[in-house]
Amino acid sequence: MELVRQSRRAYELGAFLRSRRTLLRPGEVGLSDEGVRRTSGLRREETARLAGVSEGYYVRLEQGRAPHPSASVLGALAGALRLSDAEREHLFALAEEVRPEPEPEVLASGVRRMMELLVPPTAAYVIDRRSDVLVWNDSAAALFGHLIDGPRRPNNVRYVFTDPQAKKIFVDWADIASDSVAHLRAATGHHPDDAELTALVADLHEVSPEFRRLWPARELRRKISGRKELNHPVAGRMSLDYEVLNAPQVPGQRLVAYAAAPGTRSHAALGRLLQGAEGPGRVRG
Known part of the structure; x- marks a missing residue:
């Protein structure tokens, strides 16, 4: 059960990174957008360079195959991708860096x-x-x-x-x-x-x-x-x-x-x- 849960989290984390990367224009992060670009948004290697991680590691993150990313790596990725506060919180939650308390099914007191x-x-x-x-x-x-x-x-x-x-x-x-x-x-x-x-x-x-x-x-x-x-x-x-x-x-x-x-x-x-x-x-x- 734990393996399934972690795999789903890893998949969602990778998909979320990919979705934010493809929405970010190179000019927004100081990169040239000249020439032929076969993908919308940033390339994987550009994102990895901006975040200060290896391209191979970033590729594995997007594929859901990387080890549990640290808080410092997540923070670097959030900065590189210009994530909003809500998006940053979502990224950390997917990586389980912030573990929420269980939510009871009963109505809150008061x-x-x-x-x-x-x-x-x-x-x-x-x-x-x-x-x-x-x-x-x-x-x-x-x-x-x-x-x-x-x-x-x-x-x-x-x-x-x-x-x-x-x-x-x-x-x-x-x-x-x-x-x-x-x-x-x-x-x-x-x-x-x-x-x-x-x-x-x-x-x-x-x-x-x-x-x-x-x-x-x-x-x-x-x-x-x-x-x-x-x-x-x-x-x-x-x-x-x-x-x-x-x-x-x-x-x-x-x-x-x-x-x-x-x-x-x-x-x-x-x-x-x-x-x-x-x-x-x-x-x-």
């Missing part, structure tokens, strides 16, 4: 209470690293149709890529889809051997051409706030601000809240949705 304290008609839910929705309030259920009790937990990424309603409700669906994949990809760095995560990715590959196109890019993205434009079938067009908070004590769980400024059309529309829900702000899930 999160349900945090949900109850939110002022209606704020819509809120809590997701885990797989984007499974663990708990949600009535406003969120009225806003997003997939938030219902059932034998399987609702999943935000599955909703985005498999529910036709998602393409109608998210005005900027392409951006939402890209962000969803980026969040899910980040989770694989810390948990490449997660059987449920692997099954989710396989299912989405099977049913969604858009997911199949986005997944290999290995983009990583973290958004903690922003605005989403929705075209709700009942409430109509809404502009909702959102905030993402990490749940206390449990890595990977995040509370996501949607709201609009009082007095705006979007706030009134969200309020009408809550009035039509089963209860005034009840938390369920």
